[in-house]
Amino acid sequence: MHYLVVDDETRLTDLVVRYLTESGHTAEGRYDGPTGLAAARDPRLDGIVLDVMLPGLGGVEVCRTLRGEGVDVPVILLTARGAISERVAGLDAGADDYLVKPFAMEELLARLRAISRRRPDSTGRLQVGDLVLDPAQQRAWRAGTELDLSRREFAVLRVLMENAGRVVSRLQLLDEVWDGETDLRSNAIDVHVSKVRAKVDRAFGRTTITTLRGRGYRLEIIP
Structure with a gap:
């Protein structure tokens, strides 16, 4: 699986990328909304980990733009604890799931596996x-x-x-x-x-x- 991680907390982004790589996947990181959106259009992606609060373009808007362009890659939003309005906005924009910071790497990987399994395959099944x-x-x-x-x-x-x-x-x-x-x-x-x-x-x-x-x-x- 190939994943994209977009978060302006560079240390966290790099940690997630490293964890996913050590778990047998490939991953790349971006640190702001515009570059994250550009990278998210890569058809090889199997999932995106996307922070809500991003410089240049927020995560919710990135997700909404992708869905408007027909990009159907699974998206997990990272939100702050208690930010219910952000979670609702993200899910309404087309995100598949959300995870509240701070989170365990094991849970993130489990959620990525879960949303990949419940997406339709190329036949629509x-x-x-x-x-x-x-x-x-x-x-x-x-x-x-x-x-x-x-x-x-x-x-x-x-x-x-x-x-x-x-x-x-x-x-x-x-x-x-x-x-x-x-x-x-x-x-x-x-x-x-x-x-x-x-x-x-x-x-x-x-x-x-x-x-x-x-x-x-x-x-x-x-x-």
């Missing part, structure tokens, strides 16, 4: 472990076996896979799958998640779709 979903064909497979999913079940699985490793709230499922046709008091969401879990997990002896009481659901990323 999503893959998380041995789960594969093809949005165009409306088909899904686990370990090479095709899953028999209803339209709603397919939509639920798609949202979970697009957010693999992250919590998906019942409200998010309501918005993205039901488009407001039901409400949070209905058990339709829980019923459909249960059906998806039966077909995706229990039928294969797996436990990858977990329920987080009071928060929602999460598709665990298992290598």
